[in-house]
Amino acid sequence: MTTSREVRLKSRPVGLPTADNFELATVTLPAPAAGEIQVRNDWMTVDPYMRGRMNDAKSYSAPFALGEAMHGGAVGTVIVSGDEGFKPGDLVQSNYGWREAFNAHTSMVQKIDTMGLPPQTFLLRVAGLKEGDVVFVSAASGAVGSMVCQIAKLKGHKVIGSAGGADKVRFLKEELGVDEVIDYKAVPDLMKALEAAAPEGIDVYFENVGGEHLEAALNSARPFARFALCGMISMYNATTPPPGPRNIALAVGKQIRMEGFIVSSHYDLLQAFHHDLAEWHAAGKLKWKETVVEGIERAPEAFLKLFSGENFGKMLVKLT
């Protein structure tokens, strides 16, 4: 019998989550049934979108249930197999994060060679990136933003990134070669800062933040600009709905296209993206930052740091 510690949602957060919204519990796993495997997770991810699933509201994925382990991306190793297609030692990815180990039918996991499709792929489809476009990326040093910046730079675009703090600004400028970087925590007026960074205006905005960032992007948008709406982290913890962009009427006259997307709707791009990615990676052209926290019991803490920007790049929890 295997024991596994898991993090459960104890109560629904109101506004910014606190440690009290989570509880750690220990469960015992039986041997996997036929067709199932038992997996020990090596890594799990915490991501801003999980905040939405903590509310009891209809969204593109169901709310987390109270008193049960949450879900999220994880990578682990098969330790017991009840399916002839899997053997102990195989690496799998699944949506059974927030726990040290789990049993699942093999249809619920993927062998690790089928890598997931990251949101940055959509820079190319949703934003319809064209030659000469000036690209603005918010949360530019983050897991998604840093890849978006690099893809845009590799394709020859002028890129403006926003991030909070001197370390992130330096990483973007010196390591990723982002053309102009705005420290949104340091500038008095984000709109003016973007005007100064892109006096010619922007054609593409990759939106991870919302709020003032979206207003600044609307203000600087050139005609026919395209906004890929990947997330709006600044609004996830609001207890009363925050005002939307006061200048949204600019979208009419400037003929701006704003389009939300979630990854699962675009799996058809997977192969083409992997091809590009593999080529760039082999050439040593991709860099990224990770912040690693160790131990399942610290998963809530890792999650909370996303909202204060204490992570630098992808936030991961190491479980083994």
Add this chain to the structure above:
Amino acid sequence: MTTSREVRLKSRPVGLPTADNFELATVTLPAPAAGEIQVRNDWMTVDPYMRGRMNDAKSYSAPFALGEAMHGGAVGTVIVSGDEGFKPGDLVQSNYGWREAFNAHTSMVQKIDTMGLPPQTFLLRVAGLKEGDVVFVSAASGAVGSMVCQIAKLKGHKVIGSAGGADKVRFLKEELGVDEVIDYKAVPDLMKALEAAAPEGIDVYFENVGGEHLEAALNSARPFARFALCGMISMYNATTPPPGPRNIALAVGKQIRMEGFIVSSHYDLLQAFHHDLAEWHAAGKLKWKETVVEGIERAPEAFLKLFSGENFGKMLVKLT
């Protein structure tokens, strides 16, 4: 020598325009030069977009100059011709509204058989109307909205319209066959009213109003909904920028596409649209309302009525 009365912009309105922002002046027109024609306007239009041109701000068209006659759509009759391609009695349309008569080079006018392309055409392109889509139209009894409603009905869609006042509601329900009509001036909560009118949600929103209407549409949008942003009249007179939609983050998870458009970017659709329109018109399937005010001196009054909703359908000024 021909005299013409014209309406000039005397001062830039702050917030809602008043009669004091305009002045009537009389000018004398010389005989037209070679290549020019002299036209007496029969009709002119006043439209909400003109409010934007009264500000001294960069937009898709230049601001009106102070102390000069404004511009806008007009239809008139050639009275003197200095060009062999035009003869007295020919009907022409031009952008020389807000005046009784004018001289212009013939390259600046169109003979009337080349009808303009109305914004409602874009229901088909920008909104990407698909079979089974539920369509929501704001300012549904207006010049643009009433055509959008009818096109959507002719194509077999469920249509929900919003308008202000019992007469407009009756017209939409009884004459245009709109399925559900919301009297936005009478309902206590527009968001709830739209939820009740379209419990299944909406797939397409044709935006003429902004503000609460846009919030209600985001709230009721189904996944992959498409919003054609034609105008946001509720925001044109704001002196401090009004808050945008508080629920704009819904656009991410619902993967909504919002796209602004102006007519001149889509002239390639002209022929296809004329074909449909001619067929429907010949079959007696199109209805519209007009509100007519007589005399150039009442053009400012006609314009101001657009913002209180005192027009019913297309607002026109009869000049002859």
